[in-house]
């Protein structure tokens with residue numbers, strides 16, 4: 001199994017970048033005992049200003065072939081953290097690769113969204129894409145702790 005996060009835009013040094021790296025580090029450590037691999041973050045950019053369609057092209061090039069495609073989108077399903085953790089465990093048990101995609105300021109190109117295997121929402125409000133990376137990284141860490149039975153997540 002591999003886990004990728006592919007996101008539009010480069011995160012400059014700052015609080016969001018520190019938080020993403022911190023949660024991804026924690027996820028890598030917590031994931032070890034649960035058989036989850038570290039997540040790799042790939043940032044992509046369309047320098048031609050071609051909008052969502054051009055961003056979809058660069059995103060698509062960065063999505064590993066054969067991965068389960070999970071689109072982060074405010075209109076998607078809203079799993080609980082344990083449900084999210086159990087989806088990850090199912091992919092792990094099925095030896096599936098998983099790729100999470102996060103759009104840019106205009107969002108994800110509708111055809112790319114439509115071909116996602118799962119559209120996941122972090123709530124119906126729209127969040128800045130930099131914060132979405134932080135929130136996804138935290139949910140990955142939380143998922144690993146849920147699967148490991150450690151007391152970080154409390155219901």
Ligand SMILES: C[S@@+](CC[C@H](N)C(=O)[O-])C[C@H]1O[C@@H](n2cnc3c(N)ncnc32)[C@H](O)[C@@H]1O
Nearest residue numbers: 072073074102103107108121122123126127129
């Ligand atoms: C600033 S948002 C773009 C919102 C844009 N208005 C749209 O229609 O998609 C940038 C990206 O962050 C992610 N995002 C923002 N809010 C989200 C939410 N509530 N749940 C999941 N992903 C979200 C999505 O991947 C989105 O493409």
